[in-house]
Amino acid sequence: MPTLPGYPPPARGEPHWPPQLTVAVAIALQIFLPDRLVPGPRWLFPALEALMLVVLFAASPQRLVQEHRPRRRLALATTALVSLGNAISLVLLASNLLHHNVTQGKQLVIAGILIWLTNVLLFSLWFWESDRGGPGRRAAGHDGPPDFLFPQMADDRLSPGWRPLFVDYVYVSLTNAAAFSPTDTMPLTPMAKGLMSVQSLVSLVTIGLVVSRAVNIL
16 A cells, blocks of 8 residues: 555544444434334334443543543444444345335335434444544554545645544445445455455445335335
8 A cells, every 4th residue: 555645644532422322323224114124023123223232321431532442342342233233124124125016105105214314423433433443543643554545635735634424434424325436535455345345245235225215115
């Protein structure tokens, strides 16, 4: 990989509340899904996810300035649990559309939108937690090799000392989910390419199959 100008940038802490809020919003979106698209008892997944979020909030510093491995493991576990629930809901929604006589088209359109939005939020968390070894390492200035090439990294003279914050990963997730491919930020490592590929596939299934099929039965 070619040497990037000004890499790694100087250490800089960042607030921890944006990703915590993102997890909470993702859980809330799942609560609004119809009963038939919720795996198991309706309360099970939201309760487990909320419990992990509360523990994460209590155990985490409100401003990341250094690596905190227990926090990162818990954050990854919470994100994985919410992602599993969202994936199961997508499979159930596709199954209902393909194998059942569907009459509630409006409800299914809303469900497809909720699943797509949850997908955007979850992958912004995956990108944020995986890039350069995680947010703690980045905040401490101990960045690993970059997994994503942001435009600001191409020329340090334009944005000296720039490093991505959580909002930058939300933008990458949104554009990747909408375009089914990278836009201005390129994946550099197999992990980044794998995450973006999975997100594009989930987004394509949600928009191309689920939403379009639901619109046709309105």
